[in-house]
Amino acid sequence: EDKVVQSPLSLVVHEGDTVTLNCSYEVTNFRSLLWYKQEKKAPTFLFMLTSSGIEKKSGRLSSILDKKELFSILNITATQTGDSAIYLCAVIGFQKLVFGTGTRLLVSP
Amino acid sequence: GAGVSQSPSNKVTEKGKDVELRCDPISGHTALYWYRQRLGQGLEFLIYFQGNSAPDKSGLPSDRFSAERTGESVSTLTIQRTQQEDSAVYLCASSRGTSAIYEQYFGPGTRLTVT
Numbered sequence: 001e002d003k004v005v006q007s008p009l010s011l012v013v014h015e016g017d018t019v020t021l022n023c024s025y026e027v028t029n030f031r032s033l034l035w036y037k038q039e040k041k042a043p044t045f046l047f048m049l050t051s052s053g054i055e056k057k058s059g060r061l062s063s064i065l066d067k068k069e070l071f072s073i074l075n076i077t078a079t080q081t082g083d084s085a086i087y088l089c090a091v092i093g094f095q096k097l098v099f100g101t102g103t104r105l106l107v108s109p
Numbered sequence: 110g111a112g113v114s115q116s117p118s119n120k121v122t123e124k125g126k127d128v129e130l131r132c133d134p135i136s137g138h139t140a141l142y143w144y145r146q147r148l149g150q151g152l153e154f155l156i157y158f159q160g161n162s163a164p165d166k167s168g169l170p171s172d173r174f175s176a177e178r179t180g181e182s183v184s185t186l187t188i189q190r191t192q193q194e195d196s197a198v199y200l201c202a203s204s205r206g207t208s209a210i211y212e213q214y215f216g217p218g219t220r221l222t223v224t
Binding site for chain 1: 142144150151152153154200212213215216217218
């Protein structure tokens, strides 16, 4: 059975901290791994990772994929209160996305 | 252009009633997906449509759930005889095709509460 596991389930940090969110997966016919940010209802796309070892970066966010160990991390540096959200990891299998349960991040001022 | 829209944004219904949720995908997107997200849980795939092909219904949790799509436009998700465990946010997404599954655009969702 395909599965995506994220950790931690929730995290509380202070503004300015750096956080690392984890995503491990077991998905047949792996194609890509995606990270989303969900603040209210609809998730917004952050990164798509297809190749191992190539860091994707956008501002204070970065992510990398390890296809040998079947995991990815999402880093957020110098966190801000606006980073508070649920971060979802999803893996593309055969024409379907398998989502993890998400990591709920709360950044306190 | 306009994004994916869903209606209603919130729906409160009594246990046992039927509900219909609507999704308008982005124009030109041939693939449409429905997901469910229960409180504190991840997104659960329900069903997807690709063009005029038969939909993949493998994620529908029970025969009380059904979905239709007219061509490559509007889709409705129907839940019959609602139960309290159906309470969740129902998200719809669309993409240019299932080969572009990584470029799904999500609607704002419908929050369903079954009392």
